Amino acid sequence: MSQARAPRADAVRNRKKILTAAGEQITAHGPDVGMDEIAAAAGVAVGTLYRHFPTKTDLVAAVVAEYVARVADDAEAALERVTGGTRAADELTAFLGRVVEASAADRAVKAAAQALGAEPVDHATEDRAGAAVAALIRAGQADGDIHPDVTVNDIYLLFSTAPTDQPPAARNRWLTLVTPGLTTARPPASS
Amino acid sequence: MSQARAPRADAVRNRKKILTAAGEQITAHGPDVGMDEIAAAAGVAVGTLYRHFPTKTDLVAAVVAEYVARVADDAEAALERVTGGTRAADELTAFLGRVVEASAADRAVKAAAQALGAEPVDHATEDRAGAAVAALIRAGQADGDIHPDVTVNDIYLLFSTAPTDQPPAARNRWLTLVTPGLTTARPPASS
DNA sequence: ATCTATTCTGAACCACAGTTCACCTTGATG
DNA sequence: CATCAAGGTGAACTGTGGTTCAGAATAGAT
Numbered sequence A, B: 001m002s003q004a005r006a007p008r009a010d011a012v013r014n015r016k017k018i019l020t021a022a023g024e025q026i027t028a029h030g031p032d033v034g035m036d037e038i039a040a041a042a043g044v045a046v047g048t049l050y051r052h053f054p055t056k057t058d059l060v061a062a063v064v065a066e067y068v069a070r071v072a073d074d075a076e077a078a079l080e081r082v083t084g085g086t087r088a089a090d091e092l093t094a095f096l097g098r099v100v101e102a103s104a105a106d107r108a109v110k111a112a113a114q115a116l117g118a119e120p121v122d123h124a125t126e127d128r129a130g131a132a133v134a135a136l137i138r139a140g141q142a143d144g145d146i147h148p149d150v151t152v153n154d155i156y157l158l159f160s161t162a163p164t165d166q167p168p169a170a171r172n173r174w175l176t177l178v179t180p181g182l183t184t185a186r187p188p189a190s191s
Numbered sequence C: 001a002t003c004t005a006t007t008c009t010g011a012a013c014c015a016c017a018g019t020t021c022a023c024c025t026t027g028a029t030g
Numbered sequence D: 001c002a003t004c005a006a007g008g009t010g011a012a013c014t015g016t017g018g019t020t021c022a023g024a025a026t027a028g029a030t
Helices: A009-029 A035-042 A046-052 A056-083 A088-105 A107-116 A123-143 A152-161 A168-181 B009-029 B035-042 B046-052 B056-083 B088-105 B107-116 B123-143 B152-161 B168-181
Strands: none
Touching: A009 A035, A009 A046, A009 A056, A009 A107, A035 A046, A035 A056, A056 A088, A056 A107, A056 A123, A088 A107, A088 A123, A088 A152, A088 A168, A123 A152, A152 B168, A168 B152, A168 B168, B009 B035, B009 B046, B009 B056, B009 B107, B035 B046, B035 B056, B056 B088, B056 B107, B056 B123, B088 B107, B088 B123, B088 B152, B088 B168, B123 B152
16 A cells, blocks of 8 residues: 655644634634635635635535534533533533534534535534433433433434524523423422 | 606516515525526516616515515414414414424525524514514413513524424424423413 | 607626636655 | 655636616507
């Protein structure tokens, strides 16, 4: 097998700069920022963008992927905490709250993700988040304060419909409105 | 005051054709259909579009307005039924269901509305829908099976975040998930 | 039937955003 | 230090889609 030569140092550096700049620009001005602007923000020429990402879609996909990875981390951290003793149901709603909050900052990223539709998004990291959330749900159900028929898909559904573009008050209200559908107000019987 | 001459008969006819065609095209191919395509579908030249709607935004706005009017009608009909004896809470959730359902067909229209942002949309008809929904809510609260702190804004919030682009199963699930946040599972005390 | 203001037509215009490419720069290898 | 391929540059290209406008057509009034 021909061992592909290692990439040049500055190439790596640039790739990182581009990804960062793209993220910032997209969160700041929406997924419709021109490639020119992203390039400028990265201190690089347009051509360089295309060297690293053959098409704009690819670039956006990369940014979204980074975002998903962050979410996965968050979910796993929450799961960790549950193992440590906190209420799974609380962690789950808190997690949902944080994600909504965060993607309010990056609402544009979410829009971008939507635009990409059901497209790529590395399944490995996505499943990482999914697995953590699933575990969270199971734990909560075991405790008896999450509805038995709640699934990961429900969380995806809620996440994808979160009112990211609304002011904080509305986002909180939304969370309040949505939580009762997940949690069980009255525990089974005992306790 | 100079009495503006009545519009020509064919102009009226065309306006209607355009509005219809625009609605169809937008629901079919999203708000990004070209003006050319709309024109073609209406059996009219592009120029005619611009005679009636100075800009594409105006045209889309008009389509959205029509849609909002339909929703208002629906809400008012529901309110009527309540006066006739049905449960307000049921009518409200059914209404929400229908709207989600309908805007699943016209998901593109909703997207268009979103794109227009907080822009125009004739306030008169919008308030018409709002008033009806408000009445519905009040009635339900009087019955004691809608949470006391639910407002019209909540309905707007839910409507605007409805997963219109999802398959029917997901939409139903969403409705189930969201309903508990509006209704009161356990009536105050009596009964 | 004639006439004119209104409306229609559609080729052409324009601005913008993604993309390409011929040429220059530079990091790494020997 | 010399060499050269990987990488970078940015002006120019391209395609798309909204918008315009001069001339043709026509509804409606006289």
